[in-house]
Amino acid sequence: MNLDTAKTVREVALNNPAATRVFEKFGIDYCCGGNKSLEQACGEANLQIQQVLESLKSAATAADGRREGKEWVTEPLAELIAHINTTHHKYTREEIGRLRPLFDKVCHVHGDQHSELQKLRHDFHALAQELSTHMMKEEVVLFPYIERMEEAVIAREPVLPAPFGTVRDPVAMMMHEHDSAGNLLRSMRDLSNGYQSPANACVSYKTLYSALAEFERDLHQHIHLENNILFPRAIEMERSR
Numbered sequence: 001m002n003l004d005t006a007k008t009v010r011e012v013a014l015n016n017p018a019a020t021r022v023f024e025k026f027g028i029d030y031c032c033g034g035n036k037s038l039e040q041a042c043g044e045a046n047l048q049i050q051q052v053l054e055s056l057k058s059a060a061t062a063a064d065g066r067r068e069g070k071e072w073v074t075e076p077l078a079e080l081i082a083h084i085n086t087t088h089h090k091y092t093r094e095e096i097g098r099l100r101p102l103f104d105k106v107c108h109v110h111g112d113q114h115s116e117l118q119k120l121r122h123d124f125h126a127l128a129q130e131l132s133t134h135m136m137k138e139e140v141v142l143f144p145y146i147e148r149m150e151e152a153v154i155a156r157e158p159v160l161p162a163p164f165g166t167v168r169d170p171v172a173m174m175m176h177e178h179d180s181a182g183n184l185l186r187s188m189r190d191l192s193n194g195y196q197s198p199a200n201a202c203v204s205y206k207t208l209y210s211a212l213a214e215f216e217r218d219l220h221q222h223i224h225l226e227n228n229i230l231f232p233r234a235i236e237m238e239r240s241r
Contacts, residue, residue: 003053009041010034010228014073018059020224024217026052027194031223032182072229077150077237080230081143088222089135095215096128099208106208114198120191124212127184131219134177142170146234153241167238171231178223185216 003012013019013030023030028041042049072080103121111117145162152159164170189195195213197206 003038003056005039005042005049005053006037008035008037012038012056013224014228016056016060017071019056020221022052022055022059024220025055028052029182029220031220031227032179034224034228072225073233077230077233078147080225081147084222084225084230085139085143088218088225089139091218092131092135092215092222095211095218096132099124099211099215100128102204102208102211106202106205109202110205113200116191120188123184123188123191127181127188130177130181130184134174134181137170138174142167142174146230146237149234149237149241153237159238159241167234171235175227175231178227181219181223185219188212189216 007015009023009028009030013023013034020030022028026042026047027045028047033041036044038052039049042052070079070083072083103117103124107117107121141164145164145167149159149167192209192212195209195216197209201209
């Protein structure tokens with residue numbers, strides 16, 4: 001497997017879905033910051049490019065052996081949307097409901113000694129509010145239109161005009177909101193020292209940080225599927241119909 005370090009992080013993730021786990025491990029942003037070259041992303045993260053390349057090759061080899069997952073670049077858009085809704089949207093809502101009271105508990109016990117917890121909770125609440133509204137707009141407006149458009153294209157029938165003019169308009173808004181979510185994620189990671197709980201952390205404290213790290217990983221994958229696969233394919237489908 002030959003990797004071109006001039007390719008963008010987004011391109012690497014699209015060509016090798018297993019690469020997303022490697023990028024998570026090294027802290028390389030492949031969703032909102034995926035337009036940087038692999039070489040540039042490694043340089044900014046102070047990573048040895050060769051180490052990252054070897055990890056990417058190993059991940060690709062392991063994925064080939066398992067043959068896990070779907071190639072969302074070629075699967076029907078309706079299936080991808082269903083996957084996003086039932087996997088990522090469902091998980092996000094459930095975790096928001098679970099983490100809010102856990103945050104309150106940890107802040108009540110440890111907030112005086114660890115002042116960063118209050119700011120971390122504030123950022124999480126802001127992120128939760130943004131995501132809740134964001135997902136609702138996707139599920140009610142954007143996703144149904146993409147599904148109807150695909151159905152019409154498959155049936156070779158005219159596509160009903162979109163209420164928002166062109167699919168590019170809501171896509172641009174969704175991507176802008178993804179950028180905002182990405183900024184909040186980075187702030188939360190900085191405040192928590194990479195979700196490393198302090199030595200005196202109780203079980204609830206450790207559980208909170210572990211859950212936030214997993215929440216971040218899932219949201220990165222969630223945004224990747226939309227920004228890098230669903231949205232570009234929907235725009236191209238609209239353009240070519």
